[in-house]
Amino acid sequence: MFKSTQALFGGRPRGASPPPQKARQRKRLRSVDRVVDTVSAALERNGQTSKAVNRWFAEMPREEEMLPKDKYTLFDKKEKSYRKSIHKLPKWTRVSQRVNPPGF
Template structure:
């Protein structure tokens, strides 16, 4: 209580940096916007290369394998697979640098 060993304010509060356990509506909106911007870039590249009658393997592979934002389930938009988690899903914002990494594909069934 009093004296040299009293608890300081920061020790009694707990963690200083707290990450909320769910995404806020604005974070979700920004995530959807990010996914749509990537889709727009892929569509623009595809259209420009089609005009030149060219194509790239990576662009074709992206179009085949990656779902567009409107085709994705909400579960896949906002969570990622993590084998260490209890239900094998982890909120997207808990990943480091989650705004820069494409997380469109997850193992089926999880």
């Protein structure tokens, strides 16, 4: 017979990201947007352009344009719902997770 004890039920169940973690994620996304805007403005002042900056503006949505689903989760084909919390990706602060496959 199964007897429930504290040892068997130990550990913290992990669900979605807590609110402070989500706030830090939004702050990181906005800071990247500010850096790209600053670099773009500096290049325009000098009459130059950058292929990478132009590509960023064409392909990447800004933080305010992103859906919450895309801000806090990422696509994973191995997951049951094809999404998992962004903090479960190793080094997730170093990789851009702004673009996900359409429909997922």
